[in-house]
Amino acid sequence: MLSFGIEVLNQGLAYGVLAIAVTLTYKILDFPDLSVDGSFPLGSVIAAVVLLKWGNIPLALFLSFIGGLGAGLLTGFLHVKLKISNLLSGILVMTGLYSINLMIANNRSNLPIFNVKTMFTVGSWVENLPQDLQVWVIRFYPSIVLLLVIIVLKLVMDWFLETKLGFLLRITGDNPQLVIALGEDIGKTKILGLMLSNGIAAFSGAIAMQMFRFYDISLGSGIVVVGLASVVLGTSVLGFMKSWKITTLVVLGSILYRLSISVALALKLPPSNLKLITAIIFVLALVLNNKELRPKLLKGRDKHA
Template identity: 45%
Template sequence: MISSLIGAVELGLLYALLALGVYITYRILDFPDLTVDGSFTTGGGIAAVMISHGYNAWLSCIVAFAGGIAAGLCTGLLHTKGKINGLLSGILMMIALHSINLRIMGKPNIAIIDADTVLTSVNPWIVLGSMLIIVLLLMNWFFRTDVGLALRATGDNDRMIRSFGANTDTTKIIGVSLSNGLVALSGALIAQQSGFADITMGVGMIVVGLASVIIGEAVFGARNIIHATISVVLGAIVYRIVVALALRVEWLDASDMKVITAVIVIIALVFPTASRAMKQKKMAKKRTEEITGALSKEFKGGDLRA
């Protein structure tokens, strides 16, 4: 039990970069980007190919990050310059990346189980913790720069920010590129942690990222950008713990992972709405009782005067 929870926390830290990438498009840009399922595999494939050919594992992570940025750049260009719907742009790029990833990998599966990786050279907890702290610091710094503020404003109200002379096409391209760079980096680390890269490893990753974002915001809140990014990281960890606990149920096994993920996302989406509705109902009931009580006192007072 303890070992499975420790493993879940480690996986949560690995998927936290994916969640942060999804947070940029889903929450900050309000952009439904499905490129994630393809760029995750791109990162894993690049890392596996480079490591299997004897390249440094850290270098493979940097190149994987660049590969994700390139994938996001293409999606951003399709949407902004090609004037293609954002959702459709992501779907088209996701489909294209399947063939591109096969070209990169050369075959559907690459094993690197005996190779030196960033998680075997140093204690994985130190590596993951340090990497996440650096990414969080850089993200929070970036979103306070002029470009970062313009990116956030683009997601809130792109018409308003355009009226101030900002180029929303550029901010969207930057946001989508950065998002997929983080997703690809997560894919590279997952490939090194599992010891292989597979052409299907990115299937459903957008749902995993959304689950982490939604759970993090629902459980820990998101008062500001710093709080929000930390909540997303914690949400990724909570999500993996919930999955690990769910898989311990006797009538569930690993093949039910997608169903478990879908149920977790549904609960995470419905719970905040249901909670708000219940609070509003209680407040309305309390207000009605207060009004009824006040009217009752007035009528009694009137009867007494009569």
């Protein structure tokens, strides 16, 4: 039971980073960005290659983030400068990144990193601890690392969204006309937001890959839906916590999402049904979130009761 809980928590937190990335585009910029499906595995593969070659963990995380920034820049460029629709820009970048990811991994579609140190490897200091404490530290170490990462990221995002530039990003999704009225180039603002979002998504990919100790090209397929499901779950199920920041809500949403998936699997549903379960959870969350539908559904239930 405990290990079940730890696994849900860890995955929820690792994908919580992704949820924050997706929040930035979908919720704040109002830009349905599908390129995340490519930038998430891009972050994974960059981190895997760096770890295998140089074993440098900060460099692996940093370069993944930079790679994600590049992917976001590309999506923004296609949309803003070449006037391609937002959905299509994301799809094109996602498609192109598939090959890029293969190239980075030297045409391999998966890379195991079992024998290298990752951000979740406990240092040798743990050996100085008493025996019974050691067991617990080793057990909870990944969760503590993930918690630290997500708290720092959340605080940085909260701070950023309260700066003038952060406000400009929020206005871009809220009322694009106002950005122009404020004398700012809305195209630049969009590109900046996309870069940041994809950078964080790639960072999330680097973290998840280290957790699995394995890179696979398919890590990213449908990941945008996972991120979005977390966002929708967080804001709909926990939306009544009005004073909570959106960054907190979506990370909790990500944990909730992992929990529902794990419960479904624990109920002996075959793993091949995972994507279908995701879609169903998503639809449920959306319906719960819909102000028009909710009263009807609740009324319907009363009638049948």
